[in-house]
Amino acid sequence: MSARFITFEGGEGVGKSTQITRLADRLTKSGVQAVRTREPGGTPKSEAVRSFLLQGKSEAWGPGAEAVLFATARLDHVNALIRPSLQTDHWVLSDRFYDSTRAYQGLTGGVPDKLIDALEILALDGCYPDLTIVLDMDPGSAFARMTKRARDEKTELAPDRFEKEALDWHGRLRQGFLDIARANPDRCVVIAADEDPDRIEREIWDTVTTKFPEAQAAE
Ligand code: TYD
Numbered sequence: 001m002s003a004r005f006i007t008f009e010g011g012e013g014v015g016k017s018t019q020i021t022r023l024a025d026r027l028t029k030s031g032v033q034a035v036r037t038r039e040p041g042g043t044p045k046s047e048a049v050r051s052f053l054l055q056g057k058s059e060a061w062g063p064g065a066e067a068v069l070f071a072t073a074r075l076d077h078v079n080a081l082i083r084p085s086l087q088t089d090h091w092v093l094s095d096r097f098y099d100s101t102r103a104y105q106g107l108t109g110g111v112p113d114k115l116i117d118a119l120e121i122l123a124l125d126g127c128y129p130d131l132t133i134v135l136d137m138d139p140g141s142a143f144a145r146m147t148k149r150a151r152d153e154k155t156e157l158a159p160d161r162f163e164k165e166a167l168d169w170h171g172r173l174r175q176g177f178l179d180i181a182r183a184n185p186d187r188c189v190v191i192a193a194d195e196d197p198d199r200i201e202r203e204i205w206d207t208v209t210t211k212f213p214e215a216q217a218a219e
Contacts, residue, residue, distance in 0.1 A: 063109030107176035
């Protein structure tokens with residue numbers, strides 16, 4: 001039995017982290033060892049690149065340079081965490097992966113496919129996800145959700161580098177992820193994210209166990 005690599009993608013505020021936690025819990029209960037990680041980040045070197053990117057320091061360099069930086073972080077993430085985890089029989093659940101570069105910097109940011117393709121080959125070196133869950137939500141609802149969360153947690157809503165883009169930009173981003181999913185039907189599953197979190201959790205679990213029946217075998 002080989003370990004599986006599952007990525008979660010989607011726009012801002014679609015609830016990826018809640019659902020990754022729920023999937024990780026279900027897998028653990030099934031006796032599957034799962035590593036939870038995120039992009040940009042996941043390793044000490046990649047987390048350093050994350051700070052540079054999300055604090056907005058990279059913005060002046062433009063989307064092409066940002067794509068290179070995301071790929072730089074990804075290279076270490078794949079080599080130091082993702083591949084070694086899979087090789088030691090740990091499933092990997094990543095909050096974002098290369099589809100985010102394609103959607104944010106490529107389809108939305110206008111970076112040419114040629115550069116995006118080259119960065120994908122360089123950073124992944126064949127380490128492709130077995131399954132990508134695209135959480136899809138209307139950007140207006142996602143924004144309302146983020147605002148409510150900030151209010152409930154009594155935190156300031158301090159948008160990062162990408163969260164502060166205009167609503168129509170988020171609409172193009174959403175379409176970008178849907179286009180990626182349509183172009184990769186064997187790997188990607190789109191799940192409506194503006195519904196009850198319990199229902200979304202069940203839909204994700206059904207998707208995972210249908211594709212990888214071994215996940216349920218130990219239940
Ligand atoms: P994060 O706080 O992790 O946001 P989210 O909860 O939406 O995942 O910030 C990651 C940000 O970086 C997010 O705005 C998406 C963006 N990003 C890219 O633009 N390109 C990439 O390749 C990746 C991995 C992330």
